[in-house]
Amino acid sequence: MSIRKALTALGELLVTAGVIVLLFAAYELWGTGVYTSGQQSDLHSELNREWASASAAATAPATAPPGSTASPSAGATPTAVPGAVPAYDIKHVPLGSGLAVLRIPKFGSDYDKVIVQGVGTEDLKRGPGHYPGSAFPGDVGNFVVSGHRTTYGAPFNRIDELRAGDPIVVQTATNWYVYRVTASEIVQPTATDVVSPVPHHVGEKATTALMTLTTCNPKYSAAQRLIVYATLDATSPSGSPPVTVLAGG
């Protein structure tokens, strides 16, 4: 009966392997989301703290002698008034740290994802990532953000539903930016020209402020990339959020 025993063992092994694959699928779909939601809540409180200290530094009287405040941006911004250099500078946010908050009213009022700096594997596990080297929010050029479609909280799960005119709201320490979707397309994973300052026109100098979202396509695959383009429509200071847009207007 040794053949029968061997077959039984083989069967048990195969069933076990099948269960492990199913568990892995469950981990990818839900387990990774638990990680990301924890990271996102950390990022939210981190950003709130940094932005609060940045606005306090910006409004504080410039009495401190130059160079007395240990600021990572000191020296990098020659036009800044000495002593009034904010401790927080969006252009010097380290990889993996929060940069801005992304809101897409179409996905509900509770959709607020912290965009991190960087698109490395570990960065994107925390939230949507800003391509280093691409424009910053509101700047002329292309503000490029990548995010997961199906795992790690799946921030860009539904961006295929975005249509021309739909608002994408980006909040930074100083401003609110409302971008409006202009187009979307599906490209090959190697189509790096979509992230250039003028999409599809590599080397051309940008004249408008654009935003580009990239994610994988189709869902649960990495065969292609889904790209959504938007253009800057309105800017307001941090004190006056675009209430009607955020409410879905």
Next chain:
Amino acid sequence: MYAWLWHHLPGSRATKALCALLLLVAVLALLFFVVFPAVEDWLPFNDVTVDPGSVNPA
């Protein structure tokens, strides 16, 4: 395999069941906290960026 395991767990039926449960929890923890996170970076469905050498995780 599982019959062999059950046979080698100590004690009465109740303690065997308890041991089996503990083993199951240990294996699941190992999978979810060590094996799966290590394996997923080798699989392609987390690729969301465009890059010239794309196929491997960005």
